[in-house]
Amino acid sequence: MEQKTKSIRPFIGAKDYELSRSFYKDLGFEEVILSDDMCLFTTGGPGFYLQRAYVKDWVDNTMIFMEVTDAELYYKELLALNLPAKYPGVRLVPVKTYDWGRECFLHDPSGILWHFGAFK
Numbered sequence: 058m059e060q061k062t063k064s065i066r067p068f069i070g071a072k073d074y075e076l077s078r079s080f081y082k083d084l085g086f087e088e089v090i091l092s093d094d095m096c097l098f099t100t101g102g103p104g105f106y107l108q109r110a111y112v113k114d115w116v117d118n119t120m121i122f123m124e125v126t127d128a129e130l131y132y133k134e135l136l137a138l139n140l141p142a143k144y145p146g147v148r149l150v151p152v153k154t155y156d157w158g159r160e161c162f163l164h165d166p167s168g169i170l171w172h173f174g175a176f177k
Contacts, residue, residue, distance in 0.1 A: 064102070064104070066097070066104050067106070069108065069116070069119055069167075069169055070167065071167050072168070074109040077107055078096065080140065080147070083138060083140065083143070086098035086100055086104075091106075103123070111167065116167050116169060119170070120170045120171075121170075122171075123172065123174075124175065125174065128152050128159040128175040129152050129159065132149075136149065144165075145166065147166055149164075150163070158174055158176040158177045159175055160173060160174030160175070161173050
């Protein structure tokens with residue numbers, strides 16, 4: 058391929074679209090509304106599309122890895138947001154260390170598993 062890739066943006070579903078929109082805004086993503094059923098969330102470059110669509114098997118098997126510079130610091134910032142108290146079903150898992158680096162985990166209100174990791 059001669060064309061350079063500019064970005065990759067996965068499409069994810071939401072059990073409760075409005076609740077998920079609020080969750081991702083609280084998480085620090087910037088929202089761009091594209092239609093009544095879809096919006097784009099970005100973090101200054103990387104992003105994803107949130108859809109008003111829910112297929113249990115699809116959402117239950119969705120995982121997203123987001124590379125961060127410091128997994129421990131990112132975990133502390135997530136902890137300070139107190140998202141599990143604000144959003145039903147949200148779970149935050151502390152940082153784990155692997156041979157490749159470190160990561161923490163966050164389950165969104167629909168059950169999508171986010172990995173926030175830093176490579177060695």
